[in-house]
Amino acid sequence: MSTHVYVGSTISHTDVHERLPGAVLHPPVAHGDLLQLRPRRGDTVLIIDGVFYERLPVRNQEILWLLQEGVRVVGAAGMGALRAAELHTYGMVGIGTVFEMYRAGTVDGDDEVAVGPGGPDEKHQPRSESLINMRVVLRSAVVAGELSTDESARLSTLAESLPVADRSWPVLEARSARDPGGEELSARLREVARKKGGGVQREDALKALDFVAGGRADGRASAAEPRERVPVTPFLRAWLDQNRVRPVGGEPVDDVSVLRFLQLYDPAFPERWALYAMGVIADGAPTAQPIPAAERRELEDRCVARAAERLGGVRLAGSVEQYWLAGPELSLDEREKLLRVLVRSYRAPGGAPLHGCPQLFTQPAELWAKASHAVTACRRENQRVAELSPRYSVHRLKRERVLSHFARIWGVADAPDTVLAAARDRAITSLGQLHTYGREMMLPFLDWNADDVERALAQVAA
Secondary structure: OEEEEEEOOOHHHHHHHHOOOEEEEOOOOOOOHHHHHHHHOOOEEEOOOEEEOOOOOOHHHHHHHHHHHOOEEEEEHHHHHHHHHHHHHOEEEEEHHHHHHHHHHOOOOEEEOOOOOOOHOOOOOOOOOOOOHHHHHHHHHHHHOOOHHHHHHHHHHHHHOHHHHHHHHOHHHHHHHHOOOHHHHHHHHHHHHHOOOOOHHHHHHHHHHHHOOOOOOOOEEEEEEOOOOOOOHHHHHHHHHHHOEEEEEEEEEEEHHHHHHHHHHHHOHHHHHHHHHHHHHHOOOOOOOOHHHHHHHHHHHHHHHHHHHHOOOOOOOOOHHHOOOOOOHHHHOHHHHHHHHHHHHHHOOOOOOOOOOHHHOOOHHHHHHHHHHHHHHHHHHHHHHHHHOOOOHHHHOOHHHHHHHHHHHHOOOHHHHHHHHHOOOOOOOOOHHHHHOOOOOOEEEEEEEHHHHHHHHHHHOO
């Protein structure tokens, strides 16, 4: 069993290794990190620190996915305490004072545990103080008789008004000194910070390490069996796909990008998609390819029959034909028109066309490998061209040029309805998707010799 610890500014790596000698250390957790981790059932993930601003923060759904996979997830001190307070009823373990404050509602803002982060070169040491640590210190000063209740409340409010990057004891001292009679209060505050400013978050992190190591943890460990299985949403499916990354040519390439590339340039992809869609409609499972003509005909018949059964008939209205078929296709026989509409309108579970990269689209392995290398080469070429001038970018390609490009590659007429029909045969839902830049979309793969790519993929597919 492995233990993974996400830690940055709260506690040193030395402290972690002293209590968990075999732990695998990671930088502060961000969105996608847990999905790339791929832990095994029975492993432990301890979240202490996480990012808030410089990258997207870790989402609750990512942690819930780990819990459902049988991974123990523990949170404390910073981002871990915040997420544990939100998810302890689903099985995440929360440790320490900060967690208890969040769970009780004593504090509720994300910025309570946020700090101005230092980079890797600075060993993630914070450039500011967390608001929650300042609150705890000020409250303890009231108990010790070093500050009055009013003074503590006034200083807490002042600290809360500071930007995250400016929250520090010296800044708070300087701001408090501006008020009438504030110099004396500032001097007492300086002494309070010197004596008590060690940090409740560090204490919580040590407790969490002891808990994971099997020792005593002063403070409650709250855990519960999930009340119900959390649904796997389209967002989580997409995140899993995007974070399924493999090194190709020294660069990370995600499965989504490879699949999108094949959608565009694999000449056999429309047939793969047709078999996938008809198989699921007809039999509840995709059909492996290739299949003999007679079996293909039987599959089509079952697909039509099943659609008629579920829809109470499958006669196409004129508006439906106009929406799903290109002009030349309107003269096809009714059966062929119906099959094309069924395939083009089919959506795989989860909302997006293809989540999880079904094996039907990843085989043969040589085809997937060639497409993976093509994605890497394309990215490099786009980057090289973009560096020549700000004018050269896939972001600046005109829509007409994009549509003409794919009309030529797919061998169809250069007209919006025919290009859209060909795109739908490849599980691409709209012309806008062809002209949008992003990992889920198509433009990253445009600016290079697509004809050579298609010929190479065709040779492999054959």
